[in-house]
Amino acid sequence: MMDDMQIRDAAIDWLVRQRDPAFDEWEAFGDWLAEDPTRAAIYQELAALDADIGDWFAVAPSPVSAPDPVSGTVRIAPSSLSRRRFGGWLGGAVAASLVAMTGYAVLQSRPDPYSIETAAGERRSVRLADGSSIDLNGATRLILDRRDARVATLDRGEALFTVVHDDDRPFIVHAAGAELRDVGTIFNVVRDGGRLSVAVAEGEVIYNPGAENVSLPAGRTLMVRDGDAVVRRRAADPAAMVAWRQNRLVYDGAPIGDVAADLHRNLGLAITAAPDVAARPFRGAIALERNDDRFLARLGPLLDVTVERGQQGWVLTARDK
Amino acid sequence: MTTSGLEAVFFENRDRLLRFLAAHGAGEAAEDVLQELWMRVSAAPAGPVGQPLAYLYRAANNLMVDRHRALRTSERRDRDWSDAAGATVPGVSDAPGxxxxxxxxxxxxxxxxxxxxxxxxxxxxxxxxxxxxxxxxxxxxxxxxxxxxxxxxxxxxxxxxxxxxxxxxxx
The missing domain is CATH 1.10.10.10 (Winged helix-like DNA-binding domain superfamily/Winged helix DNA-binding domain)
Structure with missing residues (x-):
């Protein structure tokens, strides 16, 4: 008869083996469970904990573990850095491109930067020498390099990158001190109001490959706020991420403060959120239009706020009770 | 394997899956859980399934763990109803707090x-x-x-x- 400690250790072994997608000893596992009714309870508790562990580390994946590079006792193969963090389905292509990347930075020639800017409410598209294109939203400043079409720095604002993928030359975007590396991709980056948010519509992007090394596959967004070490990821509708180009902003719980920043960028409207509503989440779609009065009249009820004229433009505040 | 192929494997192995769920502590609810399992499996996006039986067992296993997790979360919520932080739900945005x-x-x-x-x-x-x-x-x-x-x-x-x-x- 196994005691609880032995059951727990055996349950850990099952859990570990079951993580292998090819695990097929479910009958034997069922027999093991059936032997003693306490086993299922202990296993489930442990499996639930295992899921919790995933959440703990998903909040802000810590730097890739290379515990003691000096002694060389633990070596992490660069070929497989975190490629399965989101499940085992990312194939060898990703690993291969990661290997190819490692030697790349050294080869870059001296940079020759230039910048492209848009005013609030203005939009521009840029086509790069390699066939990649970048759509700039309003109030955006992007720095490109004449010598290297594969790097861009988003100084502020919002840009949608449609990148022609090249295994040997990953496209790299710098924003808010972070590095984003594409793995064949359409992705949107916002650098505004103290936040960096990245949304991947197609392919995959790697956030800070040299540090946190967070992989973002299609349908995922990532958000970091300035001065906050926590990197938050969540699922999102890829169509919603790029809807701004069709003059629609789609939200699934974004704080109203961010919505106001988006409206400023997209429409050139001077609009901010008062502290009493800035953190309140908003779910829904906002259709943009150029007629400010009509737009603002619609906006209040939609966001459930009052739109007031302040000294520096429009202010979203809580509705009178 | 298509959904109908998976369905055939599901019905062929109904008793084995029931036994597995019972061993997992489903008890008298095993039949209901099996129903739920089929709902889940058939609602999942159709894709190639290499080893249908292993796939079904895994889905059954996940379902039992999810049930346990949900039960535990609701128990905790009843206990700490004033806990402003709440539990993080995977795939759902956290409150900006x-x-x-x-x-x-x-x-x-x-x-x-x-x-x-x-x-x-x-x-x-x-x-x-x-x-x-x-x-x-x-x-x-x-x-x-x-x-x-x-x-x-x-x-x-x-x-x-x-x-x-x-x-x-x-x-």
Whole structure:
């Protein structure tokens, strides 16, 4: 008869083996469970904990573990850095491109930067020498390099990158001190109001490959706020991420403060959120239009706020009770 | 395999799946859980399923663990109804409140510390396995250690996580 400690250790072994997608000893596992009714309870508790562990580390994946590079006792193969963090389905292509990347930075020639800017409410598209294109939203400043079409720095604002993928030359975007590396991709980056948010519509992007090394596959967004070490990821509708180009902003719980920043960028409207509503989440779609009065009249009820004229433009505040 | 192919395997192995669910503690609800399992499996996006029976067993296993997790969460919610932080739900956005971010960061710090306390090898083994999803055999090859070393490191790491969870829940 196994005691609880032995059951727990055996349950850990099952859990570990079951993580292998090819695990097929479910009958034997069922027999093991059936032997003693306490086993299922202990296993489930442990499996639930295992899921919790995933959440703990998903909040802000810590730097890739290379515990003691000096002694060389633990070596992490660069070929497989975190490629399965989101499940085992990312194939060898990703690993291969990661290997190819490692030697790349050294080869870059001296940079020759230039910048492209848009005013609030203005939009521009840029086509790069390699066939990649970048759509700039309003109030955006992007720095490109004449010598290297594969790097861009988003100084502020919002840009949608449609990148022609090249295994040997990953496209790299710098924003808010972070590095984003594409793995064949359409992705949107916002650098505004103290936040960096990245949304991947197609392919995959790697956030800070040299540090946190967070992989973002299609349908995922990532958000970091300035001065906050926590990197938050969540699922999102890829169509919603790029809807701004069709003059629609789609939200699934974004704080109203961010919505106001988006409206400023997209429409050139001077609009901010008062502290009493800035953190309140908003779910829904906002259709943009150029007629400010009509737009603002619609906006209040939609966001459930009052739109007031302040000294520096429009202010979203809580509705009178 | 198409959904109809999967359906055939499901009905052929109905009794085995029922037995599995019963062993998993489904008890008298096993029939209902089996229904739920089929709803889940048939609602999932159609894709190639290599080993349909293993796939069904895995789905059954996940379902039982999810049920356990949901039950535990609702029990906790009843207990700490005033807990502003609540539980993080995977795939759902967290409230923008700073409190939860602090809690999450704190939890991560504790988890990192608990792993570091195991020593560099066991920490690396656990991260490679649990966070990167690398099979044990590959980890053993990567680190140049035996499979049984990897197994025992993982057991130690999980024990440390169980211990940490106990401490976090007690706070």
């Amino acid at each position: 700073g409190e939860r971010v602090l809690i999450a960061r704190e939890r991560l710090r504790h988890a990192d510390a608990a792993l570091a306390a195991l020593g560099p090898r066991a920490e690396a083994v656990f991260r490679r396995h649990r966070l990167d999803g690398i099979p044990q055999r590959e980890i053993a090859a990567e680190l140049g250690v035996s499979l049984s070393t990897v197994e025992s490191d993982l057991r130690r790491a999980y024990r440390a996580m169980i211990e940490l969870k106990g401490r976090l829940d007690a706070e």
